[in-house]
Amino acid sequence: MRRGLTTLTSAVAACLLLAVPASAAGPAPGAAGVGDPYYPDAGxxxxxxxxxxLRLKYQPRTDRLDGTATLLATATRNLSRFNLDFLLDVDEVLVNGKKAAFARxxxxxxxxxxxxxxxxxxxxxVVVRYGGTPSEKKxxxxxxxxxxxxxAVVVDEPTSAPWWYPSNDHPSDKAxxxxxxxxPDGLQAISNGVLxxxxxKLGWTRYNWRSAAxxxxxxxxxAIGRFDITEGTTASGIPVVNAYGKGLGDNLAPARASLERTGEVVDWESSLFGPYPFAAAGGFVPDVPGYGAVETQTRPFYTPGMFENGAFMEVVVHETAHQxxxxxxxxxxxxxxxxxxxxxTYAQWLWSxxxxxxxxxxxxxxxxxxxPADDPFWQxxxxxxxxxxxxxxAVYRRGAMALQALRNRxxxxxxxxVLKRWQEERRYGNATVQDFVRLSERVSGKPLQRLFDAWLFTPSKPAPMPRAGGGGGASSLASQARAPEPRSWKKIEAAQSAHRWPSHRH
Structure with missing residues (x-):
């Protein structure tokens, strides 16, 4: 009898343990990564x-950056410890007003x-006080x-934050x-959003930038240095701020001939994709080597090399579409x-x-x-x-072909x-490729998985894309040989092959 009671009691206890909600689990360390399949240690x-x-102070003469970062966050599980992605030396960490232990x-x-x-x-x-020489970190x-x-300039993709502030460094955690x-007086600091x-005061000028989205x-x-800054607005009143390094030389005029049309591009793309999602627009061209651009939010980064052959509107269209x-x-x-x-990339084709x-x-x-079909590109x-x-x-070029195939279909x-609904329903959020497939089927009422499988998921050259009346200036396959190649095509392809910025960790 006692043995039976013991067995029953154990069984009841086991059931109760299984019924305990996850939130009641004991504190445990947070993961050192979000589990991204390509960058497992990111975030x-x-x-x-x-x-x-972020409250920062930078001395260009020594490349010394000192700062205090305050992060407002929410625990998503019971935590005994958590990680931040960061490279510089840390002096102190406070969590909810109390000193916290920290280690590398x-x-x-x-x-x-x-x-x-x-x-x-x-x-x-979370308050982190820190300092160091960012250019020494890799x-x-x-x-x-x-x-x-x-x-100095800090910009890169897929990661740039660890060089200047502690963060949860993954696109899935936006803030x-x-x-x-x-x-120092005489220099300027360019960042995202609205100034x-x-x-x-005391020989220092402080710039306060805000990104409310x-x-x-x-x-x-x-970006810190000496810049020529221009200001304007879009037709809808969005402020446009562009900044040009003092040492651009012959590239200054074509850079300005491109970036000064950013407001025009914002207005045009708004007609295609829906209202511009942010409170500011523009771009900056610091005096740096290399060849490329990055879609830094509200203020894309462009190297002077992008304009070495003259104005280059396609890259402005590309980086603005990324907004x-x-x-x-x-x-x-x-x-x-x-x-x-x-x-x-497809936005460039629409501009053309x-x-x-x-x-x-x-x-x-x-x-x-x-x-050709045997080109590794199609793999x-x-x-x-x-x-x-x-x-x-292929993510750029074959990816744009997939959108033309969808447009035809x-x-x-x-x-x-679909493009406008995508922006309406996913504004300020995150999404997967399959989310876009489902939306396209819902809006069009057509089964589209086979089309997306052929153009996005199959490691071989798809069959020629189908044509449909009104589908984006449709032309016959016979016209392919004489289809015009835009002046900028090789330039765009070269930038993509170089990963757009020479330090990219791709």
């Missing part, structure tokens, strides 16, 4: 950041142990912080930003990058169509016919290009309705 688990407040782990992991464990759902205020041999003749930077204020960490940027595709609607994981690069320099269909035909699947090559040119009305 961190156990918390979600809502806001970054790996190349860029900062492990923080609060004085008391953190309950799931509880608010989290991850896998690469650096995102670049010194210039009169300052708002206040970035305050003090620099909220500027003050001078969610922003992924890799889209944050900072919708990649920035407002961001990837869930890095393998979903087609949702960013394929769409920005608008300008009468070749329809999107003709450019798709040229891209298709000029690449790369844009929707899952592989951990070693997420920025492969469902017609212009539904195609552009």
């Amino acid at each position: 961190n688990g156990g918390y979600d950041v809502a806001h970054y407040d 782990s790996g190349t860029h992991e900062l492990e923080v142990t609060p004085a008391t464990a953190l309950a799931q759902g509880s608010p989290l205020t 991850i896998d041999g690469a650096a995102a912080w670049h010194r210039t003749a009169d300052g 708002t930003y206040d970035i305050s930077v003090a620099v 909220a204020s500027r003050t001078s 969610p922003q992924a960490t890799y889209l944050s940027t900072l 919708w595709f990649g920035n407002s609607v961001s990837v869930r994981n890095w393998r979903d990058l087609w949702l960013s690069e394929g769409f920005a 169509e608008k300008e009468g320099e070749g329809t999107a269909q003709e450019l798709a035909d040229h891209a298709y016919s000029s690449t 790369v699947r844009p929707a899952d290009p592989g951990a070693g090559q997420p920025f492969h040119n 469902i017609g212009d009305r539904d195609f552009f309705a």
Whole structure:
């Protein structure tokens, strides 16, 4: 009898244990990565950041950066410890007003142990005081912080934040930003968003930039130096701020001839994709070597080399399109990058169509016919290009072809309705390729998985894309050989092959 009672009691206890909710589990360390299939150590688990407040001071003469970062976050599980992605030397960490222990782990992991464990759902205020020489730091041999003749620039993809502030460094954790930077008088600090204020005191000028819309960490940027700055507005009143380094030489005029049309591009793309998602627009061209551009939020970065052959509107169209595709609607994981690069490339084709320099269909035909079936290009699947090559040119070029195939299949009305609905439903969020497939089927009422499988998921050259009446300046396959190749095509392809910025860790 006793034995039977013991067995019953044990069984009841086991059931009760199984019924305990996950939130009641004991505190445990947060993961050192979010589990991205391409970059497993990117980001961190156990918390979600809502806001970054960065108060920085930079001395270009010594490349010394000192700062205090305040992160407002929420614990997403019971935490005994959590990680931040960061490279510089840390002096002190506070968690909810109390000193926390901290230690280094790996190349860029900062492990923080609060004085008391953190309950799931509880608010989290993390203060990190730090300093160091960013240009001396590298991850896998690469650096995102670049010194210039009169300052520095920090920009890179897929990561740049660890060189200048501690963060949860993955696109799936977006946040708002206040970035305050003090620099020696006579220098300027350019960052994302709107310039909220500027003050001078004791030989230092402090610039306060605000980004009130969610922003992924890799889209944050900072440029310090001497710039010529222009200001304007779009037709809808969005402020446009462009900055040009003092040492651009012969590249200054073509750079200005391109960036000064940013407001025009914003207005045109708004007509295609829906309202511009942010409070500011523009771009900056610091005096740095290399050849490329990055879609840093509200203020894309361009190297002077992009304009060495004259004005280059296609790159402005591309990086501005990213403000919708990649920035407002961001990837869930890095393998979903087609949702960013394929769409920005297709925006270039739409611009060409608008300008009468070749329809999107003709450019798709040229891209298709000029690449033989046995070219390794076709072995790369844009929707899952592989951990070693997420920025492969196929993600851009074959990705844009996939959008033309979709446009032909469902017609212009539904195609552009899909693009606008995508922005409406996913604004400031994250998404996967399959999310876009499902939306396209829902809006068009047509089964589309086979089309997407052929163009995005199959490692071989698809059959020629189908034609449909009204589908983007449709042309016959017979016209492929004489389809015009735009002046900028080789330049765009070269930039993509170079991963757009020489330090990219792709």
